[in-house]
Amino acid sequence: MVLNSAAARLGQAYKETSDVLQRDQLESSASVINCVGGTNGDLPTEMNISDVDDVVTVLQNNSGEYITNIIEAEDRFGTSPIGDSYGCMLTSRMIPVLNAVTGFRRKFEYPNIDRTLSSEWGGVNNVRFFISEQGSVTRNGSLLGNDIANCFVAAKEAYKIVWQAGGKARFIYLPPGYNNDPCMLRHTAGCSMYQGQCITNDLWMQNLRSSGI
Amino acid sequence: MQPYSFIGAGSYTNPATPVSVDIPLTDRPDWFFLRDISAAAAGGWGGRTGGNYTAIANVSSEWFSTMPQGSFLQTGQSGAVAAAAALYPTKGTAGGFTFIDQANPPTFAGLPATAINNTTFVVSMASTGSIQVGDLVRVINPVAMQQVGGHIFAVTAVTTNVSVTLGYAATAVAAGAAYPGPATSATIRKLSLPRFFPRERSVAHITQAAQAVVYFFQPHDFTVGQVVDFTISSLYGMQELSFLTKESQGAARVVAVTNTATQSSITIDVDTTGFTAFAYPASAINPGSFTPASCYPAGAGLVPGVSPPGTNLLAATDNRNQFVMNLGLSVVGAANSTIQWMAYKADYVNLSNL
Numbered sequence: 388m389v390l391n392s393a394a395a396r397l398g399q400a401y402k403e404t405s406d407v408l409q410r411d412q413l414e415s416s417a418s419v420i421n422c423v424g425g426t427n428g429d430l431p432t433e434m435n436i437s438d439v440d441d442v443v444t445v446l447q448n449n450s451g452e453y454i455t456n457i458i459e460a461e462d463r464f465g466t467s468p469i470g471d472s473y474g475c476m477l478t479s480r481m482i483p484v485l486n487a488v489t490g491f492r493r494k495f496e497y498p499n500i501d502r503t504l505s506s507e508w509g510g511v512n513n514v515r516f517f518i519s520e521q522g523s524v525t526r527n528g529s530l531l532g533n534d535i536a537n538c539f540v541a542a543k544e545a546y547k548i549v550w551q552a553g554g555k556a557r558f559i560y561l562p563p564g565y566n567n568d569p570c571m572l573r574h575t576a577g578c579s580m581y582q583g584q585c586i587t588n589d590l591w592m593q594n595l596r597s598s599g600i
Numbered sequence: 601m602q603p604y605s606f607i608g609a610g611s612y613t614n615p616a617t618p619v620s621v622d623i624p625l626t627d628r629p630d631w632f633f634l635r636d637i638s639a640a641a642a643g644g645w646g647g648r649t650g651g652n653y654t655a656i657a658n659v660s661s662e663w664f665s666t667m668p669q670g671s672f673l674q675t676g677q678s679g680a681v682a683a684a685a686a687l688y689p690t691k692g693t694a695g696g697f698t699f700i701d702q703a704n705p706p707t708f709a710g711l712p713a714t715a716i717n718n719t720t721f722v723v724s725m726a727s728t729g730s731i732q733v734g735d736l737v738r739v740i741n742p743v744a745m746q747q748v749g750g751h752i753f754a755v756t757a758v759t760t761n762v763s764v765t766l767g768y769a770a771t772a773v774a775a776g777a778a779y780p781g782p783a784t785s786a787t788i789r790k791l792s793l794p795r796f797f798p799r800e801r802s803v804a805h806i807t808q809a810a811q812a813v814v815y816f817f818q819p820h821d822f823t824v825g826q827v828v829d830f831t832i833s834s835l836y837g838m839q840e841l842s843f844l845t846k847e848s849q850g851a852a853r854v855v856a857v858t859n860t861a862t863q864s865s866i867t868i869d870v871d872t873t874g875f876t877a878f879a880y881p882a883s884a885i886n887p888g889s890f891t892p893a894s895c896y897p898a899g900a901g902l903v904p905g906v907s908p909p910g911t912n913l914l915a916a917t918d919n920r921n922q923f924v925m926n927l928g929l930s931v932v933g934a935a936n937s938t939i940q941w942m943a944y945k946a947d948y949v950n951l952s953n954l
Binding site for chain 1: 605703707710738740741746749750787789791794796797798799800829831843845846851890891892894896897898899917919921
């Protein structure tokens with residue numbers, strides 16, 4: 388029972404570690420676009436609909452393909468269609484900023500939510516936003532010293548993760564008696580994995596930086 | 601793990617002018633210890649010349665995980681004849697031991713600056729805090745010089761509680777860059793960046809030449825043969841260099857790199873003589889109106905001069921984050937001394953004394 392519980396928690400830790408490594412790689416090397424359409428007087432500003440359109444324009448100019456297809460309008464009250472979209476991965480601290488973007492549609496306003504993820508917060512024009520508390524934040528990075536959200540807007544095939552054969556998650560349990568444990572007092576359990584990640588085309592991955600979080 | 605596990609040891613030798621040292625570790629230590637083991641004739645623990653012991657303020661230093669970051673306990677050695685020699689204890693709160701998890705780097709308080717010279721990039725500061733040569737700092741809200749606001753600079757000189765010098769920017773100025781200013785006030789905030797390799801860099805200047813030279817405000821990660829691309833907004837000029845990956849000639853290839861104590865630059869195989877000149881915008885353009893010019897990795901390319909033609913793995917993405925213990929100038933040791941370091945890890949640390 389305890390071991391099963393530990394394995395479950397390690398599984399969560401493993402996947403979060405995998406995500407964090409990918410996040411750190413995008414944070415380090417993705418090209419940068421500042422939000423400039425907001426009104427908070429900082430650089431970058433808080434995200435505005437014009438910034439979303441700017442990054443879509445950049446990706447379109449760079450032949451970036453959309454990741455998701457249009458969600459067509461349906462005859463349902465309070466819903467609106469969502470266009471073909473790029474995916475944006477960002478910190479959950481951006482939720483108030485997203486909700487204030489003109490035209491932003493929360494996921495519950497989609498005509499059809501069959502093809503959405505639990506992490507999806509909503510979308511506007513041609514970008515759908517996926518949030519995580521592990522999202523990238525540059526502390527005190529703005530012109531005025533405020534935190535910056537690094538919002539990674541990806542086109543199809545913009546980046547990839549490579550696993551070597553046998554390199555995906557391993558659960559390692561050792562009974563008492565290992566690791567400086569001569570009196571056989573301690574069990575240990577851990578997980579290990581290795582992965583490589585890269586941006587496949589620098590033009591298809593843009594770090595849209597926003598303050599206001 | 602036993603009550604105290606010995607998790608690492610090593611030694612280093614200080615230069616004639618000691619600088620801060622980062623010691624890589626495999627885990628967070630609970631006890632970190634330094635001792636000067638220089639040969640007796642050169643000073644060090646118990647060392648003496650003639651009849652007198654060598655006076656050394658930091659012949660031995662240590663830190664426990666229950667102490668604040670940057671602090672230290674220390675033993676000094678008085679310079680006296682053997683019979684009167686003494687070891688004396690001291691302690692401090694700055695310039696000591698700072699443990700850093702590079703994947704989750706610590707943050708530092710901002711320090712006020714009263715001026716930034718826009719040519720020499722000497723930043724006048726009544727308090728330079730813990731800033732040391734080699735540190736990275738972010739310039740926040742530089743009044744009358746907003747075009748460099750938010751950028752990260754490497755510190756190349758420190759005059760304690762007088763000024764710090766951002767010498768890489770001064771080198772860019774010598775190469776033709778111009779930053780309208782000077783700034784009349786700003787906030788300088790020390791920072792530590794995660795070490796995922798290679799990293800994007802803000803561009804300080806780009807020359808117009810048969811092989812353009814790109815300058816940065818801090819040491820860069822780029823390697824010879826690597827392919828790099830640029831995002832340059834219209835306010836900076838030289839937009840011809842932006843997003844070259846999608847053009848028929850492809851993105852720029854790095855043919856030479858320079859990373860010295862005051863210059864950070866790469867030479868690329870792009871002829872920019874006919875391009876629009878690269879120039880930083882005026883301060884008044886801020887706030888909130890543009891994206892800084894940046895250079896970022898775009899793949900591995902052919903290494904110049906290699907036969908048969910080939911590439912290398914130097915540009916490969918790499919997670920270089922690790923645990924390090926930063927040794928500040930108060931503990932790093934005397935000039936030219938050899939220092940032994942040792943790190944220990946406790947099985948548990950009881951903070952309540954119960």
